[in-house]
Amino acid sequence: MKKFTIFGNPISHSKSPLMHNTGFELIGFDGIYSKTHLENGETIKKAFIDGGFSGANITVPHKEYAYKFADKLDLFASKIGAVNTFILEHDGKIKGYNTDAPGFLKSIEKFTDVKSVLILGAGGTAKAIAIILKNENYNVGVLNRSQNNKDFFLSNQCDFYTWDTFKQNQEFDMIINSTSAGLVDISYPAPLDLLEPLVRNSKYAVDCIYGKMTPFLNLAKQEHKIYQDGKDMLLYQGVIAFELFTNSKLSEHNIQIMRQSLSYN
Ligand code: NDP
Secondary structure (H helix, E strand, C coil): CEEEEEEECCCCCCCHHHHHHHHHHHHCCCEEEEEEECCCHHHHHHHHHHCCCCEEEECCCCHHHHHHHCCEECHHHHHHCCCCEEEECCCCCEEEECCHHHHHHHHCCCCCCCCEEEEECCCHHHHHHHHHHHHCCCEEEEEECCCCCHHHHHHCCCEEEECCCCCCCCCCCEEEECCCCCCCCCCCCCCHHHHHHHHHCCCEEEECCCCCCCHHHHHHHHCCCEEECCHHHHHHHHHHHHHHHHCCCCCHHHHHHHHHCCCCC
């Protein structure tokens, strides 16, 4: 039986095992997918090898460590600098992929008339989303609490702001929360005096966090905006990872069953 896992900290909230184990059953693949709490990202390669895993997903806050410790990278992961999927190849090398970006793009394809987006946060997920949205010709701004990764975004033709440098009168069609604010706490991803007008003047609010109404999504609801959590992003990044794990193509029918396995309770 092939073993797979998801590395993260925190990890208890993760629905990935439910989705992947459902998928294995559906296609009759002899595999099992678990959760691994990983404290220190520097140890990710050792934890992967010692665990005897054939593949893994990597979530907050270890994606940049996964990038650093992969033996080789697919083109997109190397451009983003963050890895959310490890595949153990036949030669024993670990190849790193980023499936968050195409997964995110698929999750927002139903939202029309979007030309400009503002990404809150500047971590691995923000990088993935920014690169793929730039690829698709959106205007992309990034707003973060610190200057972390500023040069990455500027060199990829995104505007970059911190809470201090952001000009209040700017408007964007879509606001995306890619911070971990609201994941285990009840904080907003940016100060309310910046966030409220941004959400009010947008068309859509999208959170990468899934399975809960975050303060950010509650604000979007109050402002009568169309909003969605990160469930579809999770689904589609997982579908792409699953196809790499099992070297197979999922039918739309099986994707919808995997989607149901992500139900919140
Ligand atoms: P990282 O740790 O790489 O980045 C986190 C970002 O959030 C950083 O920019 C950080 O700022 C910012 N941040 C953290 N806490 C706060 C706070 N209290 N207020 C404001 N900003 C904050 O994480 P990832 O990019 O990997 O993941 C981000 C989120 O996206 C997580 O919640 C994760 O669960 C979710 N996610 C969901 C997926 C899905 O499939 N639905 C897939 C991937 C991620 P600074 O740079 O200053 O430290």
